[in-house]
Amino acid sequence: MGTGPSPADVAGAAALVGLPGMTPxxxxxxxxxxxxxxxxxxxxxGRHPAGRDPxxxxxxxxxxxxAVADRYREAGVEVLLPTDPRYPARLVGDPxxxxxxxxxxxxxxxxxxxxxxxxxxxxxxxYGEQVAAELGxxxxxxxxxxxxxxxxxxxxxxxxxxxAAAGExxxxxxxxxxxxxxxxxxxNSRLWAGVAAAGAVLAxxxxxxxxxxxxxxxRNRIIAALAxxxxxxxxxxxxxxxxxxxxxxxxxxxxxxxxGSVRSAASRGTNGLLVDGCAPVRxxxxxxxxxxxxxxxxxxxxxxxxxxxxxSATGRVRSSRAPGAPGGAxxxxxxxxxxxxxxxxxxxxxxxxxxxxxxxxxxxxxEATGLPVVELARACRHLLRAGAVVEGPxxxxxx
Amino acid sequence: xxxxxxxxxxxxxxxxxxxxxxHVSNGLPGFTVVGLPDAAVRESRDRVxxxxxxxxxxxxxxxxxxNLAPSGFxxxxxxxxxxxxxxxxxxxxxxxxxSVDGLAFAGELGLDGSLRAVPGxxxxxxxxxxxxxxxxxxxxxxxxxxxxxxxxCASHLGELVTRLRAGQPLRRPAPAPVVPDTAPAAPDLAExxxxxxxxxxxxxxxxxxxxxxLVGPPGSGKxxxxxALAGILPTLPPPVSLEVRLVRSAAGLAAEPGTRPPFRxxxxxxxxxxxxxxxxxxxxxxxxSLAHGGVLFLDEMxxxxxxxxxxxxxxxxxxxxRVCRARATVELPARFVLVGAMNxxxxxxxxxxxxxxxxxxxxxxxxxxxxxPLLDRFDVAVRVERPGGTxxxxxxxxxxxxxxxxxxxxxRAQAAARGVRTNAELPAADLDRLxxxxxxxxxxxxxxxxxxxxxxxxxxxxxxxxRTIADLAGEPGPVGSDHVEEAxxxxxxxxxxxxxxx
Numbered sequence: 001m002g003t004g005p006s007p008a009d010v011a012g013a014a015a016l017v018g019l020p021g022m023t024p025x026x027x028x029x030x031x032x033x034x035x036x037x038x039x040x041x042x043x044x045x046g047r048h049p050a051g052r053d054p055x056x057x058x059x060x061x062x063x064x065x066x067a068v069a070d071r072y073r074e075a076g077v078e079v080l081l082p083t084d085p086r087y088p089a090r091l092v093g094d095p096x097x098x099x100x101x102x103x104x105x106x107x108x109x110x111x112x113x114x115x116x117x118x119x120x121x122x123x124x125x126x127y128g129e130q131v132a133a134e135l136g137x138x139x140x141x142x143x144x145x146x147x148x149x150x151x152x153x154x155x156x157x158x159x160x161x162x163x164a165a166a167g168e169x170x171x172x173x174x175x176x177x178x179x180x181x182x183x184x185x186x187x188n189s190r191l192w193a194g195v196a197a198a199g200a201v202l203a204x205x206x207x208x209x210x211x212x213x214x215x216x217x218x219r220n221r222i223i224a225a226l227a228x229x230x231x232x233x234x235x236x237x238x239x240x241x242x243x244x245x246x247x248x249x250x251x252x253x254x255x256x257x258x259x260g261s262v263r264s265a266a267s268r269g270t271n272g273l274l275v276d277g278c279a280p281v282r283x284x285x286x287x288x289x290x291x292x293x294x295x296x297x298x299x300x301x302x303x304x305x306x307x308x309x310x311x312s313a314t315g316r317v318r319s320s321r322a323p324g325a326p327g328g329a330x331x332x333x334x335x336x337x338x339x340x341x342x343x344x345x346x347x348x349x350x351x352x353x354x355x356x357x358x359x360x361x362x363x364x365x366x367e368a369t370g371l372p373v374v375e376l377a378r379a380c381r382h383l384l385r386a387g388a389v390v391e392g393p394x395x396x397x398x399x
Numbered sequence: 400x401x402x403x404x405x406x407x408x409x410x411x412x413x414x415x416x417x418x419x420x421x422h423v424s425n426g427l428p429g430f431t432v433v434g435l436p437d438a439a440v441r442e443s444r445d446r447v448x449x450x451x452x453x454x455x456x457x458x459x460x461x462x463x464x465x466n467l468a469p470s471g472f473x474x475x476x477x478x479x480x481x482x483x484x485x486x487x488x489x490x491x492x493x494x495x496x497x498s499v500d501g502l503a504f505a506g507e508l509g510l511d512g513s514l515r516a517v518p519g520x521x522x523x524x525x526x527x528x529x530x531x532x533x534x535x536x537x538x539x540x541x542x543x544x545x546x547x548x549x550x551x552c553a554s555h556l557g558e559l560v561t562r563l564r565a566g567q568p569l570r571r572p573a574p575a576p577v578v579p580d581t582a583p584a585a586p587d588l589a590e591x592x593x594x595x596x597x598x599x600x601x602x603x604x605x606x607x608x609x610x611x612x613l614v615g616p617p618g619s620g621k622x623x624x625x626x627a628l629a630g631i632l633p634t635l636p637p638p639v640s641l642e643v644r645l646v647r648s649a650a651g652l653a654a655e656p657g658t659r660p661p662f663r664x665x666x667x668x669x670x671x672x673x674x675x676x677x678x679x680x681x682x683x684x685x686x687x688s689l690a691h692g693g694v695l696f697l698d699e700m701x702x703x704x705x706x707x708x709x710x711x712x713x714x715x716x717x718x719x720x721r722v723c724r725a726r727a728t729v730e731l732p733a734r735f736v737l738v739g740a741m742n743x744x745x746x747x748x749x750x751x752x753x754x755x756x757x758x759x760x761x762x763x764x765x766x767x768x769x770x771x772p773l774l775d776r777f778d779v780a781v782r783v784e785r786p787g788g789t790x791x792x793x794x795x796x797x798x799x800x801x802x803x804x805x806x807x808x809x810x811r812a813q814a815a816a817r818g819v820r821t822n823a824e825l826p827a828a829d830l831d832r833l834x835x836x837x838x839x840x841x842x843x844x845x846x847x848x849x850x851x852x853x854x855x856x857x858x859x860x861x862x863x864x865x866r867t868i869a870d871l872a873g874e875p876g877p878v879g880s881d882h883v884e885e886a887x888x889x890x891x892x893x894x895x896x897x898x899x900x901x
Contacts, residue, residue, distance in 0.1 A: 377885040381887065
């Protein structure tokens with residue numbers, strides 16, 4: 001150790017990862033007590049005790065490991081082995097540690113220093129995306145590495161927030177479920193490039209891997225293992241973010257959750273975590289306490305720090321997918337129930353108060369306000385013209 | 400010995416006159432039917448023979464040739480049994496030709512000589528104008544009083560022959576029972592709790608003849624709403640009522656006179672022919688024709704085969720469906736209000752952001768099940784919700800259907816004064832003349848088009864719906880901004896089906 005693995009081992013590891021049908025578990029077994037170069041030679045010769053896949057010997061004998069390594073070098077992807085000093089220290093000794101970790105960007109971004117994972121659902125509400133973005137930004141500003149999975153929704157918002165605090169100490173780290181040259185979902189490719197430039201994008205599947213169902217839950221264990229604390233922002237019952245929380249709990253890593261409306265399906269999982277005893281997160285201060293960067297019993301931060309005009313990073317992410325929400329999320333009035341109705345008239349006030357906290361469909365608004373449809377239409381569109389609400393297809397929410 | 404008996408066969412919903420010519424001559428005993436008979440007609444030889452023998456009449460042991468004229472098109476159905484039997488009796492000398500003079504026959508024979516009902520008796524009776532038509536007792540009442548000619552009936556071949564031989568008058572059928580209009584009652588709107596938006600959408604759809612799309616999770620009452628629509632549509636005017644009876648009669652359903660608009664809800668698994676009409680050789684009317692004058696409800700619309708949904712576009716446009724087959728083409732009436740119901744997304748929970756967990760790709764796939772051109776036919780679309788607790792137990796029921804139907808009828812009368820059947824048929828080119836908008840409404844619409852929320856085609860649909868809303872409000876003047884605002888709220892947008900939050 002110390003000097004790192006030999007080029008032959010790196011090339012062998014790169015070649016092994018790319019074998020057809022290779023999984024993290026099989027790879028770990030292949031490299032259990034073999035050096036990568038030896039394991040590769042044994043697989044190619046068909047004499048590795050764990051190398052039973054009938055396809056492997058044929059593929060391996062026709063593959064030159066050095067050429068594979070060159071391909072990774074050309075793509076700017078580092079091949080990290082646990083013996084490499086740049087391999088994340090948090091993963092060394094982890095029971096589910098990837099035997100080979102691929103890295104786009106700065107391999108040392110993930111360590112040392114504190115790291116917090118921000119995870120959650122792909123179909124997030126504007127509330128969840130705002131909270132994730134604020135936490136990402138504030139944690140990055142506080143020098144904490146933000147770890148996430150580059151999925152839609154919470155993941156993307158968290159990293160967009162972290163990137164918005166660019167130039168400060170905390171660096172974004174992403175763990176992808178696809179090959180490092182396959183940004184997925186494609187709408188996140190700019191964000192993907194931004195994270196790779198400012199920090200690192202990690203993966204355990206080879207270049208060119210398409211999105212596969214099992215790969216995303218598998219990478220969740222790496223997200224959990226890389227973090228000091230896992231923050232679940234918004235999550236449905238049985239959602240994928242709960243897998244991350246479970247992986248963290250098994251490793252003794254604290255899980256904290258952002259409370260949400262009891263009516264919102266997107267907050268059922270997180271509210272359930274709170275019931276199960278996870279600490280609630282109100283703002284970045286609670287997370288910093290959990291990572292021991294701040295002391296409990298602190299004063300609440302001034303409102304300005306929480307609700308400052310949010311940078312364009314989230315706006316960019318959101319506007320690419322949400323035609324009904326131009327200009328990105330403004331967090332100022334997001335707190336449920338607050339704020340006077342910006343339009344005169346009782347119908348408008350009824351609509352405004354019914355929209356506190358969560359978006360509602362037109363039918364739900366009609367039921368909540370009891371207004372005749374003519375008046376409801378007039379009130380909604382009046383609020384829309386005043387810029388106070390946003391209209392989606394069949395639903396409305398406060399801006 | 401030759402006899403020619405007038406009859407008719409069913410083609411779509413129309414009867415086509417057929418002369419049944421029977422020739423009996425010496426020669427090797429045999430029985431041949433020519434003139435493009437289908438399998439059911441060829442089988443009539445055996446039914447006729449058994450019926451004659453059971454009735455105590457002789458079967459001529461001579462050469463029998465039956466010709467169905469005109470011979471150019473294929474004739475189907477068992478309704479030719481009776482004319483063949485009567486023709487045979489006349490040609491064989493068992494009946495005097497004068498006794499069947501001026502009579503036409505249609506009906507199916509049982510082996511015991513009894514006369515069985517035939518589908519489309521109404522159309523068949525209408526086709527043999529000029530003659531007195533003799534029908535089986537079971538089908539005669541539906542034709543009685545609905546056709547210009549005389550209708551007589553019999554229940555058994557023996558009875559018929561006895562009366563004809565004796566020169567006795569044939570029986571008149573009993574008039575069809577008048578079914579009270581409350582019989583297959585649609586659910587009353589008063590039974591619906593909550594659903595203010597869905598209720599209003601129904602009223603607008605009924606008043607303007609606008610096709611309606613209901614999007615909502617399972618259990619949100621889409622089916623209930625759709626079936627309540629039939630209860631607020633205006634009653635059928637006599638010509639439409641007759642068309643409805645013709646279609647029902649041709650489909651072999653009870654065809655009593657009535658003015659209640661039909662409600663048909665075919666299952667997504669139904670075959671294309673059963674929904675659109677067709678089938679050899681009579682080209683039976685399908686569900687869309689049975690819905691003529693009323694409501695066609697397609698629940699789980701995305702589950703219907705794409706070919707069926709696309710074939711709906713022509714009837715939605717023209718109010719008729721042309722069923723074309725290699726040998727024949729028929730036009731069937733099919734002017735209905737289409738009510739489609741769909742879940743917002745595969746999991747059914749979509750609506751507001753965060754509510755649904757389907758992936759964007761699966762939602763997009765689901766939304767694509769309705770093609771753009773079909774979605775364009777829906778003027779009104781609303782998301783409906785499961786009613787909340789307060790609405791379900793609230794003491795206050797909604798407005799009853801009678802009140803709403805009154806407004807609908809008044810609104811339709813205003814549309815009729817404009818020279819169109821319904822506002823949904825207002826021609827796009829004449830909107831400024833027939834349905835002008837006032838200044839503020841014009842500015843509002845221009846602003847919506849300006850911000851890209853309305854396309855040209857969407858603008859036309861919003862203006863038609865706004866006119867209907869103004870008619871419902873009793874507003875004779877130009878369409879105002881309030882009406883336009885409501886029409887905008889009720890308009891159909893493609894993204895309603897894409898889960899809504901992406």
